[in-house]
Amino acid sequence: MKITIASGKGGTGKTFVSTNLFFAIQQEGTPVTLIDCDAEEPNVMEFFSGIRTEQYPIIQKVPVIHDDLCTYCDKCREYCNYNAIICLPQAKHIQVLEDLCHDCGACLAACQYNAITEKEKTLGHVSVYSLSSGASVVEGRLSIGVYSPIPVIKGAMHYPHQEENTLFDAPPGISCPFIATADKADYxxxxxxxxxxxxxDLKLSVQTLDTLQKSYGVVINRSGLGDNSIYEWLEEKGIPILAEIPFDKEIARVYSEGRLIAEVNPGYRYFFSNLYQKIQNHAGNCSSQR
Amino acid sequence: MKVAITSTGNTPESLLDSRFGRCAYFVIYDTQSKSTEYIPNPNKDSLEGAGPASIQLVASKGVEKVISGEFGAKVKSVFDRLQIQLIVIKDQEKTIKEILDLL
Known part of the structure; x- marks a missing residue:
């Protein structure tokens, strides 16, 4: 089963849940891979030590327009859906804005003068770490200055040797990076x-997942903080609460030391095993309803 | 010489629009003929690349100067290459008429 751990709001505990869940699943003897899909600021490996066994670049092709062959016919710019080409025939000026290019190839199809070729641009890297437990952590990391993390996220998610059970640690927000991470998940x-x-932000995430027709449940972190409005809303919507993590100083201390509470405190190990059980039960119920 | 000004509306009383790529209107002013043209910005709600698409629009009108409240990082280098001068006006209460009077 592929499980995405996400949140609308940043800093609610996605990585906390995914790293501890990863640990607890392994303790049960179930093979599992954890993939850090927050390519703009990956931090899963802060909590593990392992040997990097593989690393490969994620490459995009961008057009190169050759002035000597270009007739400034403007067709490539008209074909480009992403405003990545500026063409001013009068000024004899043509320019590619690489950051905006989506590698769709439309400009190459448009050009009848063979004035466009392609070059490779590195967007980021996917690294694979082997932990002493035998499990792997896969990390997508965007290169600095690259506009969209999507190709790197997809590159990490498609790591070919991942286990049947995989956890995707999603980027915050509900825009394209989140959608890319949620899209391939069973739950x-x-x-x-x-x-x-x-x-x-939960409401926004729920709307997005409903549109994607995904099965989902909620983990409330720092329970005991704030107010009751979230509980009332979840009850009204009939959305299951999978677990409530208390607002506990020990959790904060252990996390700040780059350690896992499920490893340090057996009570929490049981807690996360239990969470995994609930996810499986609920995901099973959802799929049998379809 | 032609000058482009970003505007919030299509009258001389409209205020300067502080954004370049996603402004509501472009005013194209010809300093010789004193004529003004108001063009609704088709890139206002573009998902991405509003700045470069707006450069395409104003540069194809043959302007030599662009006046706005702010220019994004992507557009500055392109304007440099096109040798189009950028003028930033920080006073957001300025009307198009007041700006035209300064030219």
Missing amino acids: VVLVTEPTPFGLN
């Missing part, structure tokens, strides 16, 4: 906190 765990900000 999505939304981590939130009982605050007005948490609720606001």
Whole structure:
């Protein structure tokens, strides 16, 4: 099963849940891979030590327009859906804005003068780490200055040697990076906190997942903080609460030391095993309803 | 010489639009003929690349100067290459008429 751990709001505990869940699943003897899809700021490996066994670049092709062959016919610019080409026939000026290019190839199809070729641009890297437990962590990391993380996220998610059971640690927000991470999941765990900000962003995440027709459940982190409005809303919508993580100083301390509470405290190991059980049960129910 | 000004509306009383790529209107002013043309910005709600698409629009009108409240990082280098001068006006209460009077 592919499980995405996501949240609308940043800093609610996605990586906290995914790293501890990863640990607890392994302790049960189930092979599992954790993929850090937050390519703009990956941090899963802060919590593990392992040997990097593989690394490969994620490459995009961008057009190169050759002035000597270009007739400034403007057709490539008209074909480009992303405003990545500026063409001013009067000024004899043609320019590619590489950051905006989506590698769709439309400009190459448009050009009848063979004035466009392609070059490769490195967008980021996918690294694979082998942990002492035998499990692997895969990390997508965007190169600095690259506009869109999507190709790197997809590159990490398609790591060919991942286990049948994989956890995707999603980027925050509900825009394209989140959608790319949720799209391939069998089940999505939304981590939130009982605050007005948490609720606001949870509503947006739920709307997005409903549009994508995904099965999902909610983990409330820092429970005991804030107010009751999130509980009332979840009940009204009939959205299951999979687990509530208490607002516990020990969790914060252990996390800040780059360690896993499920490893340090057996009670929490049981807690995360239990969460995995609930995810499996709920995902199973959802699929049998379809 | 032609000058482009970003505007919030299509009258001389409209205020300067502080954004370049996603402004509501472009005013194209010809300093010789004193004529003004108001063009609704088709790139206002573009998902991405509003700045470069707006450069395409104003540069194809043959302007030599562009006046706005702010220019994004992507557009500055392109304007440099096109040798089009950028003028930033920080006073957001300025009307198009007041700006035209300064030219």
